[in-house]
Amino acid sequence: MADAEVRHEDQPDAGHEHAPGVHHHGPPTGFIRKYIFSIDHKVIGIQYLLLALFSVFIGLVMSVLMRLKLTWPEQGWPGLATLFGEGAPGGVISPELYLSLVTMHGTIMVFFVLTTAPQGGFGNYFLPIQVGAEDMAFPVLNMLSFWVTFIGLLVLLAAIFAAGSTVVGPTGGWTGYPPLSAIGHLLNVPGQDWGLNLWVTSIAIFCVASLLGALNFITTLLNLRTRGMSLMRMPLTCWSWFTTAILALLSFPVLLAAGILLLLDHNAGTSFFVPGGLSNGTTVIPHQGGSPILWQHLFWFFGHPEVYIAILPGMGATSHILSTFARKPVFGYRAMVFAMFAIGLLGFFVWGHHMFLSGMSPYTGMAFSVLTLSIGVPSAIKTFNWLGTLWGGRIRFTTPMLFAIGFVSLFVAGGITGLVLGQSSLDLSMHDTYFVLAHFHLVMGVAAIFGMFAGTYFWFPKMFGRMMSERWGKIHFWPTLIGVYCIFIPMHSMGIVGMPRRYSQFTETVGGNREHIYKFLTSTDPLVMFVTVAAIVTAVVQVIFFWNFFYSMFKGEKASDNPWEATTLEWVTATPPPHDNFGGKVPTVYRGAYEYSVPGAPEDYVMQTTPDEALANADGNGHGGGYGKANGDDGHGR
Amino acid sequence: MGRALAVFLFVMTGLSLWMFLSGKWWFPQSISEHGPAYDRQFLLTIVVVGVAFAAAQLALGYAVWRFRDTGGRERAVYSHGNNRMEMLWTAITAFIFITVAILGQRVWAGLHFEPAPADSARVRVLAQQFQWNFHYPGSDAKFGQTSPEKISDESLNYIGLDETDAASKDDAVSSTLVTQVNRPVELILMARDVTHAFWVPPLRFKQDAVPGLEIPVHFKPNKVGRYEIACAELCGQQHYKMKSFMLVLPADEYAALTALPQAQFQTRVAELYKKYPVIY
Numbered sequence: 001m002a003d004a005e006v007r008h009e010d011q012p013d014a015g016h017e018h019a020p021g022v023h024h025h026g027p028p029t030g031f032i033r034k035y036i037f038s039i040d041h042k043v044i045g046i047q048y049l050l051l052a053l054f055s056v057f058i059g060l061v062m063s064v065l066m067r068l069k070l071t072w073p074e075q076g077w078p079g080l081a082t083l084f085g086e087g088a089p090g091g092v093i094s095p096e097l098y099l100s101l102v103t104m105h106g107t108i109m110v111f112f113v114l115t116t117a118p119q120g121g122f123g124n125y126f127l128p129i130q131v132g133a134e135d136m137a138f139p140v141l142n143m144l145s146f147w148v149t150f151i152g153l154l155v156l157l158a159a160i161f162a163a164g165s166t167v168v169g170p171t172g173g174w175t176g177y178p179p180l181s182a183i184g185h186l187l188n189v190p191g192q193d194w195g196l197n198l199w200v201t202s203i204a205i206f207c208v209a210s211l212l213g214a215l216n217f218i219t220t221l222l223n224l225r226t227r228g229m230s231l232m233r234m235p236l237t238c239w240s241w242f243t244t245a246i247l248a249l250l251s252f253p254v255l256l257a258a259g260i261l262l263l264l265d266h267n268a269g270t271s272f273f274v275p276g277g278l279s280n281g282t283t284v285i286p287h288q289g290g291s292p293i294l295w296q297h298l299f300w301f302f303g304h305p306e307v308y309i310a311i312l313p314g315m316g317a318t319s320h321i322l323s324t325f326a327r328k329p330v331f332g333y334r335a336m337v338f339a340m341f342a343i344g345l346l347g348f349f350v351w352g353h354h355m356f357l358s359g360m361s362p363y364t365g366m367a368f369s370v371l372t373l374s375i376g377v378p379s380a381i382k383t384f385n386w387l388g389t390l391w392g393g394r395i396r397f398t399t400p401m402l403f404a405i406g407f408v409s410l411f412v413a414g415g416i417t418g419l420v421l422g423q424s425s426l427d428l429s430m431h432d433t434y435f436v437l438a439h440f441h442l443v444m445g446v447a448a449i450f451g452m453f454a455g456t457y458f459w460f461p462k463m464f465g466r467m468m469s470e471r472w473g474k475i476h477f478w479p480t481l482i483g484v485y486c487i488f489i490p491m492h493s494m495g496i497v498g499m500p501r502r503y504s505q506f507t508e509t510v511g512g513n514r515e516h517i518y519k520f521l522t523s524t525d526p527l528v529m530f531v532t533v534a535a536i537v538t539a540v541v542q543v544i545f546f547w548n549f550f551y552s553m554f555k556g557e558k559a560s561d562n563p564w565e566a567t568t569l570e571w572v573t574a575t576p577p578p579h580d581n582f583g584g585k586v587p588t589v590y591r592g593a594y595e596y597s598v599p600g601a602p603e604d605y606v607m608q609t610t611p612d613e614a615l616a617n618a619d620g621n622g623h624g625g626g627y628g629k630a631n632g633d634d635g636h637g638r
Numbered sequence: 639m640g641r642a643l644a645v646f647l648f649v650m651t652g653l654s655l656w657m658f659l660s661g662k663w664w665f666p667q668s669i670s671e672h673g674p675a676y677d678r679q680f681l682l683t684i685v686v687v688g689v690a691f692a693a694a695q696l697a698l699g700y701a702v703w704r705f706r707d708t709g710g711r712e713r714a715v716y717s718h719g720n721n722r723m724e725m726l727w728t729a730i731t732a733f734i735f736i737t738v739a740i741l742g743q744r745v746w747a748g749l750h751f752e753p754a755p756a757d758s759a760r761v762r763v764l765a766q767q768f769q770w771n772f773h774y775p776g777s778d779a780k781f782g783q784t785s786p787e788k789i790s791d792e793s794l795n796y797i798g799l800d801e802t803d804a805a806s807k808d809d810a811v812s813s814t815l816v817t818q819v820n821r822p823v824e825l826i827l828m829a830r831d832v833t834h835a836f837w838v839p840p841l842r843f844k845q846d847a848v849p850g851l852e853i854p855v856h857f858k859p860n861k862v863g864r865y866e867i868a869c870a871e872l873c874g875q876q877h878y879k880m881k882s883f884m885l886v887l888p889a890d891e892y893a894a895l896t897a898l899p900q901a902q903f904q905t906r907v908a909e910l911y912k913k914y915p916v917i918y
Contacts, residue, residue, distance in 0.1 A: 096875040173872050179849055180832040180873065187767060187831055189874045275850025279798070279830050281766070281791035292833055292848055326705070332719035357835065359848045362750035366743055373739035380731040381724070383694055388723075390701040392715030397639035397706065405702060409647060412694040413654075416687050419735065423742035426680055428749075429665070429842050432835065432870045474639075481646065489654045493663035498839035500870050503878035517879050518866050519916050520666050520839050527663065597713040604713050 027579035037147070039139035040579060044146050045125030046463060049456075051150060052117035053549070055108050056449075058157075062105040064539050067532040069093040069101075073505035087168040096190040098504035099171035104160060106174030107199065110306065111206050112153055114448050118313030119248070120149065120213055122455045123241040125463060127217060129570045130235050132226025132587050134580040137219040145212035152205035159198035170199040173502060175303070178273035178295050182265040183287065187280050196266060200259050207256035210248045217245035226569075228589035232337070233608070235568045235593040236330060239337050240316025243344045244309050250348070251305040258298035265290070296358055300351035308347045310444045311411070312340060314451020315382060318407045320593075321454050322386055324566045325401035326393030327604050329594040332385045339378035339385075346375045356424040357431050365424040372422035379415055383408065394597070394604075398564070399473030403454035406481050407447050413485075414442025417492065432502075435495025438488045446484045453480075456549070461563050465576045466556030468548050476544040483538030490527045497524050567605050568593050640706030647699035651692050658684060666840040666918040669865065669886065671858040675745050676842040686738055749843075754824035754856035761815065762826045764797045765834035765847040768876035770867060771796045774810040777897055782806020789830065797830075810896075810903040815884040818892035819862050827853040835870035838884050840918065844870050859886040864914035885910055 028034045038044060068077060076091030087097035128136055136142045160169040171191040172181045176199070184192025221242045225234075261272040269286070273295045276288030323330045330336060352360065352368030386408045395401065417439045420426050430436065453476075460468045498520055499506070506521050506528070507514050516522050562571040569589070573582050587609045595606040601615055657663065668674060705714075754760075762773040762781055775781045782805045788798035799806050817823045827836055827847040837844040845855050869880035887895065887910070895906050 094875075095878060099872070099875060099877075171875065177833055177872070184832070184874070187874070189767075277786040277830075278849055279786045279789040281789065281796075284786045284789075285831075291850065293851075327707075327714040329716065329718050331717070332721075332724050335719065335724050357844055357846050359846050359851050359853045362746065365746065365750075369742065369746075370736070370739045373735045373742075374732070376735045377728060377732045380735075381728055384724070384727045385719070387694070387697050387701060388719065390698070390705055392717065393701075393705045394707040394712075394714040395640055395702060395705050397643070397702075402639070402643065405643060405698065409650075409695060409698055412691060412698075416691050416694075419687050419690075419738060420680070420683050423679070423683065423739065423746075425676065425742045425745035426683060428676065428745070428844055429680075429839065431844055482650075485650050485654075489650075489657060493657050496658075496665060497663050498666070498868075500837070500868055502872045504875075505878055508879075517881065518868060520866055520918050522918075523663060597716045599713075599716055 037143060039135075039143045041124050041128050041136045041139065041142055042463070042577065042581075044142050045121050045123075047146050048116055048120035048124055048149070049122075051146075051153060052113050052121055052452075053546075055112035055116070055153065057546070059105050059108040059113060060539050060542060062101045062108070064536055065093060066098060066101050066105065067535045069098050069504060070506065071528055071532040073507060074509055084168065093504075094168075095504040096171050097168045099173070099502065100160070100168035100191050100195070102502055103170050103173050103176075103199070104156070107156060107203070109445065110174060110310070111203065112149075112156070114310035114444065115206075115210065115248075115306070116149065117452050118317070118448065118455070119217075119241060119244050119309065120146065122237075122317065122452075122459065123217060123244070123313060124213075126459065126570055127238055127241050128220060128224065129573065129577060129581050130238050130568055131221060131224060131229050132569050132582070132589065133220060133224035134582065134586075136216045137224055138216050141212050142216050145209045145216065148205060148209035148212065152202045152209060155198050155205060156202035159195045159202065162194045162198050168195065170195040172196065175299060176200070176262065176295075177299075178262065178265065178290075178292050179275075179278065182262060182274050183278070183285060185266070186285055197263065200263050200266070204256055204259040204263075207252040207259065210252045211256075214245040214248040214252070217241055218249065221245075226586055226589060229608075232334070233589055233592045235316075236319040236333070236336055236340075237313070237316040239340055240312045240314075240319075243340050244312045247305040247309050247312075247344050247347065251302040251309075254298055255302035258295060258302070262295065293355070293358055293360060296355050297351070297360075300354045301348075303354065304351040305344070305347045307440070307444045308344055310448045311451075312344065314407055314448045314454075315340065315411075317451045317455045317458070318386065318404045318411075319389070320568075321400050321404040321458055322389045322408075323594040323596065324458075324564055325396045325398055325404075326390050327396070327596045328389055328393040329592070329596055330385070331388030331391070332381075333592065333594070335381055336385055339381040342378040343375060343382075346371065346378070350375060350422075353422055353424075353427075356427045362424070369422055369424045373419065376415070376419060376422075379411075383412055398457070399468070399470055399477060400454045400456075400458035400564075402474065402477045402481075403450050403457060406477070407450040407454060409481075410442055410447040410450055410484065413489075414439055414444075414447055418443075429498070430495060432500055433495035434491045434499045434501065437501055438491035438495060441491075442484075442488045446488065453477075453545070458564070459570070460549075460552065461559030462570055462575055462577070464553050464556070465559055466552050466554075467559050467563065468552040468556060472544055472548045476541065476548065479541040480538060483534055483541065486534035487531050487538060490531050494524050494527055494531075497521060499524055565603070565605050567595055567607050569608060572607060572609050640702045644699040644703035647695050647702075651695040651699075655688060655692060658688065665842070667861075668842060669840040669859055669861040669863070670842055671860050672745055672749060673840075673842045675748070679742055679745055682741065683738055686734060749855070749857065754854065755822045758822040758824040758856055759818060760824045760826070762797075763815075763828060763836065763847060765827070765829040765836070765869070765873075766796060767831050767874050768869070768880035769796065770813050770815070770836075770869075770880070770882040772812050772815045773797055773799070774812070774816070774896060774903075775805075776808030776810060776899075778805060778808055780805040782809045786830065808899060810898070810900045812903060812907060813882045814907050815867060815882070816892065816895060816907070817859050817884065817886050818889055819886050820858065820860050821889075821892075822856050822858040824854055824856040827855060832873050833871050834873050834880065837868045837870040838865050839868070840865055841884070846871055859884075862886050862888055862914070864911065864916050866916060883911070883916070885914065 080088035271287040271290035274287035278285040783800040829847040
């Protein structure tokens with residue numbers, strides 16, 4: 001590290017030349033060091049992305065299986081009996097297998113997709129390049145964080161099949177509320193013995209990996225920025241990865257601690273989360289003195305910041321991409337940075353809104369309710385500024401731009417219903433219904449995924465040296481956008497009618513007739529069917545993306561160094577970037593990240609590395625003073 | 639492409655609003671005293687939500703239509719933002735959101751900050767996998783002692799009632815919640831294995847029943863009939879059919895029923911089920 005600091009701080013004129021010996025690691029030559037146990041942040045980033053791509057496929061298949069069960073609860077499906085044995089007798093998904101799917105879908109998506117791809121994937125690859133560093137601050141730690149994540153995923157997948165006699169993985173939901181998680185095995189709940197153990201262990205492993213990653217991100221961003229890259233000149237993506245890393249650093253340890261306590265309750269007879277006086281109907285359960293609500297506090301103290309861990313990088317990518325393709329500077333850059341930090345900070349004070357009906361003090365509920373609705377303010381600032389960025393632009397509708405605009409639309413659609421769910425009063429009916437599912441899937445699920453799609457289409461050329469097909473990208477975009485709205489808007493209506501979450505079926509056959517278990521849900525029949533059809537179509541359409549991704553990797557059109565005519569440092573270097581990112585020439589930064597359509601400049605974009613003199617000369621008027629505004633000062637805070 | 643996206647956003651916004659406005663999928667009619675206040679607050683919130691949603695989507699649609707690159711040579715507007723607009727916008731949203739948040743406290747406060755009225759009927763509720771047990775004190779208005787050691791599903795003693803306690807002689811235990819119309823009822827919610835949640839949609843009321851805690855709640859049903867009780871917190875593989883019913887009875891029927899000893903209580907409840915079919 002000392003070397004790196006010397007280079008950045010004490011070599012005023014060596015900005016384009018490498019001091020000898022600053023390389024911590026030369027380019028590896030063997031296959032294993034190059035592609036498997038690599039310490040190159042770019043390789044690690046791609047490893048994270050591939051891990052997330054695998055995970056999202058599993059999670060997606062699980063969601064389709066859930067829709068099948070909900071729509072045709074007694075139908076057998078080919079192959080399931082072989083795969084799950086007793087979990088799907090005769091191919092019919094059992095209630096416990098359904099709950100296992102619920103649990104695993106949630107866990108895989110939240111941890112191994114939403115946390116992994118935007119931060120571990122894109123963040124790893126592009127944060128060092130965008131700040132002009134040649135790698136992460138701690139490359140070995142970076143490698144470890146990926147491989148620890150990988151082990152976490154293996155353990156989680158093992159949980160599905162580890163229950164032995166009963167087949168299914170853990171059935172307590174991704175939130176793992178005790179006592180169901182802690183003593184479910186004493187109550188003969190399927191999947192809550194070894195399935196639960198592996199599930200908690202996997203999450204604990206993931207917490208460790210995220211901590212390693214977060215430390216690395218924060219250090220890299222603070223210490224390894226290149227000359228001229230002041231904080232307020234950083235791309236908003238860097239701000240989002242930075243904020244996310246801080247959230248991860250502060251929230252994952254809490255989950256880690258909670259997970260360890262839960263493991264002890266489950267296996268060692270402790271009672272952190274299990275109170276006394278419980279019964280299995282025959283005997284008293286030998287635990288006493290714990291509190292189930294304590295788990296909920298610890299879990300959501302992590303769980304709410306986790307929502308922002310999933311969505312903030314998407315916000316960063318969206319701001320970055322909107323500006324690029326609107327050919328306009330980001331509207332209110334400073335406000336965007338502050339809003340992001342405000343969201344992150346407030347995110348630590350609102351966890352109680354998951355617990356209004358948990359039995360905690362109703363006065364606490366009131367405080368959490370007001371704090372929760374205040375988080376809408378910085379979110380609204382972001383939305384306003386995205387619109388402001390588009391306003392007056394010259395919008396180029398590339399595939400990444402389409403997904404970024406989709407992100408804005410979905411973020412609004414999903415986020416705005418927080419206004420309903422943030423009110424303790426309204427949770428009297430809405431809590432734990434499909435309204436909640438609709439809300440968080442739109443905002444932290446689909447919007448975040450749209451952010452990732454946007455990022456993938458945008459950065460793919462830099463990562464693999466080839467363009468993804470624009471035509472197939474658009475064919476992927478349209479049904480996906482229409483599909484996700486068709487899936488999640490009707491779920492709000494189901495929730496208003498009162499449909500509860502985590503029910504494995506709503507109808508059953510009694511004496512040959514299909515009957516509703518709950519009559520108040522009768523009116524939702526057409527919605528259930530509509531959503532299922534939409535979900536299947538949308539899931540199938542994703543094949544186009546997978547195909548485009550892997551086909552383009554090998555056969556796509558060759559990409560130039562700066563195919564989108566963008567301004568930030570990743571577009572300065574070669575495609576794909578060399579091992580040390582800038583080929584030994586450390587860039588010097590002269591201006592903010594989003595200098596598009598600068599009046600008088602030769603092109604409609606000015607690279608961060610373009611000196612003022614170059615601009616002035618191009619214009620032929622011989623002085624750079626006219627471009628004072630083009631230094632990235634957004635005119636705020638004066 | 640910009641125009642197509644704009645059209646999509648307009649159509650999507652219209653259809654989404656229609657889903658809410660059509661009234662096809664809405665709450666069941668309220669049967670509780672606080673229900674209308676709940677419905678008003680929900681309506682107010684959903685109107686604010688709907689207006690904000692539509693405004694943002696339509697603005698987005700307009701922007702992608704109006705500012706699409708049409709191939710000309712002129713550049714985008716070079717602007718880094720507008721502080722005054724930013725502050726104005728922030729102030730407006732902050733005002734609206736905080737107002738909604740404060741208004742939203744009323745229903746909650748009315749139910750949860752006030753103790754149950756003195757004339758409330760009291761019912762102890764012990765939830766278990768996958769069944770509701772409602773414990774009535776009988777004519778002496780005293781609950782018999784219960785203890786987890788005495789719980790025995792085999793002998794149908796789900797709540798561990800101490801039969802030797804004098805106060806338990808006239809107690810009744812049933813999977814049906816019996817209430818009197820226009821009389822407040824206080825439930826003392828408990829769970830004996832895992833967390834469950836008591837929920838009756840037309841009542842606009844839901845509350846977790848947590849092992850180790852006794853959570854007192856109250857509400858006033860105001861419409862005679864029979865309504866479904868659902869469990870709203872994941873409690874295990876049969877969670878989806880942890881179902882029971884709440885009867886809201888006229889005063890005379892309620893008095894007659896609650897005076898009955900355990901055996902006849904169940905028979906009478908079965909008769910009342912026939913008299914009051916579930917209708918929404």
